[in-house]
Amino acid sequence: MQQSFVQPEFRVKIDYDKCHKCGRCVQQCGWGVYDFNERPVPHDEKCRACHRCVTFCPAHCITIEKNTLAFRDNDNWSTDARKAVWKQAETGGVLLTSMGNPKPYERIFDKLLLDACQVTNPSIDPLREPMELRTYLGRKPDNVEIVPDGNGGFKLAEGAGVHHNIKLDTPIIFSPMSYGSVSLNVHRSLAMAAERCGILMNTGEGGLHEDLYPYQDNVIVQVASGRFGVSPEYLQRGAAIEIKIGQGAKPGIGGHLPGEKIDREVSATRMIPQGSDAISPAPHHDIYSIEDLRQLIYALKEASGYKPVGVKIAAVHNVAAIASGIVRAGADYVYLDGFRGGTGAAPAVIRDHIGIPIEIAIAVVDQRLREEGIRNQASIIAAGSIRSSADAAKAIALGADVVAIGTAALLALGCHLCQSCHTGKCSWGITTQKPELTRRIDPEWGAERLTNLVHAWSHELQEILGALGVNAVESLRGSRERLRAVGLDEQTCRILGVKPAGL
Amino acid sequence: MKPASIAPPAGVIEGYRYVAPAVECDGATVRMDAQGVYFQQLNDAVREEIASGAKLIRLSNVNGQRYIGTGLRVSGVKIEVEGTAGNDLAMFSDGIEIEVFGNGQDGVGNTMSSGRIVVHGDAGDVLGYGMRGGSVYIRGDVGYRVGIHMKAFEKLVPVLVCGGKARDFFGEYMAGGMLVLLGINARDDSQPIAGGFLGAGMHGGVIYVRGSVEPWQCGAEVAIATVGEEHMAELRPVIEDYAKAMGMDAEDILSQPFTRIAPMSHRPYAKLYASM
Structure with a gap:
């Protein structure tokens, strides 16, 4: 098979002095990162940095690091952009991913701040006073029709x-x-x-x-x-x-x-x-x-x-x-x-x-x-x-x-x-x-x-x-x-x- | 209580009146006059009669009322429609039998689960879209996007037979079931039996066309083949049932060779992607 140009994104580091050799990491990893040969041996290229092994390692001896492999700096051709081209040159495929857009577009929520009451009107303590979160989902009427209830209301x-x-x-x-x-x-x-x-x-x-x-x-x-x-x-x-x-x-x-x-x-x-x-x-x-x-x-x-x-x-x-x-x-x-x-x-x-x-x-x-x-x-x-x-x-x-x-x-x-x-x-x-x-x-x-x-x-x-x-x-x-x-x-x-x- | 969005407005809506249809009961047979009745009143009345035990409902003077039989989950009940049934006839239906003495419009048998629809006329676009069971028989021509994304699951295998000709996208994205196109009861002899993009994106099921289609008419994901004896075994009973429903001669229909169009893969896009 041809050598891929895309290097592993992460490095799986195991502190073998602490490792119990219990194989829990092998069993926990869904990506097949680990082989076991007297002790767990990681294959970095399969790691997704999901921390399942890290979380369940009884010895806390696993850590995942970014592969800090240096590329020559280029603000225009980011490391990700270079890797994407190599990947597509290798496969001819549409790059498939999941979860939300991770790109550094502006996050407007982080530039909005809420108000609060000070002095001129009182704030309310929701721990001791009613605070209604109930919400009705659906169409609301165009107007509210009311009739006398017979008791003056x-x-x-x-x-x-x-x-x-x-x-x-x-x-x-x-x-x-x-x-x-x-x-x-x-x-x-x-x-x-x-x-x-x-x-x-x-x-x-x-x-x-x-x-x-x-x-x-x-x-x-x-x-x-x-x-x-x-x-x-x-x-x-x-x-x-x-x-x-x-x-x-x-x-x-x-x-x-x-x-x-x-x-x-x-x-x-x-x-x-x-x-x-x-x-x-x-x-x-x-x-x-x-x-x-x-x-x-x-x-x-x-x-x-x-x-x-x-x-x-x-x-x-x-x-x-x-x-x-x-x-x-x-x-x-x-x-x-x-x-x-x-x-x-x-x-x-x-x-x-x-x-x-x-x-x-x-x-x-x-x-x-x-x-x-x-x-x-x-x-x-x-x-x-x-x-x-x-x-x-x-x-x-x-x-x-x-x-x-x-x-x-x-x-x-x-x-x-x-x-x-x-x-x-x-x-x-x-x-x-x-x-x-x-x-x-x-x-x-x-x-x-x-x-x-x-x-x-x-x-x-x-x-x-x-x-x-x-x-x-x-x-x-x-x-x-x-x-x-x-x-x-x-x-x-x-x-x-x-x-x-x-x- | 009806939601405000469809509260009865005064007078005429879209040419129909907001009134209940005239109903005549004779045992388990019910006649309703749909003349000018809005779809909601008509379908409410149909549902009420079925709930109270009607087995045969005859709707007369139907003129484009939508959603007849839509969402009905009953078996052993038949609706007969005299006139032109409106869009989404029998949509989401599960078990109802409907016979239309006239034309159907768009969306006949749309996302239908089971049941039997017979239309003694033409039908429009998106016929049998997403259909997963039951049978739909159309005497004449059908429109665009017919049988799109038909699917099958275990015993649920939908069958859709069109007696006339079809427009583009016949059987697009088809995932299961059987589509049959006969080209017999067509209005226009100069038209090809099917438009373009026949079976485009198809990844399951089978399409039978009486006569032949050209490769340019078909999507890239299908293989065109002549029909062998093993395939006639599944096609013959369908044609016989269709011919019986339409009062046609099955042997006449079967006297010409058929073409079989089937997908080359159940996973046409499996190699499209590279995982990041």
């Missing part, structure tokens, strides 16, 4: 109020990740956590495994272009239905779940043959226009007894007009996925160079829907990427109703962001279907960690709201006056509808 008129909305205990939900791209134990963990937190998980486009039926009231079922696992039963089980048009990590392209990830259970859930590729075409071939989208939305409503139907799109240049069309087509929510959103597999060239930031997308969509007087007709879910409760609070202040977390949820389950989901060999048992790896996630353990994360972020959101002097997340929604920008240019501030700090 008023009550909602019969039939007035919200209908077909989903009550969320906190404005944080789990983003769509399909069974197939992640393991069934990940799906179980997400579903159990969603039920405990009073929120939603999302099947992604891989169908709903029957083990999740008990949690179906906390599940959004997704309909994507491949229509995998979509049956009337599937539509009738979900709490809401989501039409997936696009994904922030790969706007405008479809997906291929490789045949080797399609085992018996995945094939049964997707209702496709074992071992052949699951190909999701780039577009839905029954949606070539907003009118077609409306037709599908109402087909799904007809088939499900008028459940809420949302539409997920990638944040792209013309996102405001597209979102307006989606709302006018009858969607109950619009899910915006920013260009940093994660993926189980995407061509690097697409992931790293297409789309727009979620912060901009939220602001322009919220603004456009308000200007058109249709903001009440649909909720906005924002994702891609929400890294903390602070990002969530800023997204809500920019105009989102709810945020969705995918990467953060996987991090809670052990993901170390090694960007190798597409290999199907995840050592943490998350993005793999190999039974010896998937059993590493106990759903009960996973659900507890996810519940902890959502609860922790919810407490933090309450603290932020208290500092802002408001007692409900409703009062922060779209309240861009409570944001200030530091170091953003004037044009971006104008687009965001946010003043620079000091004004």
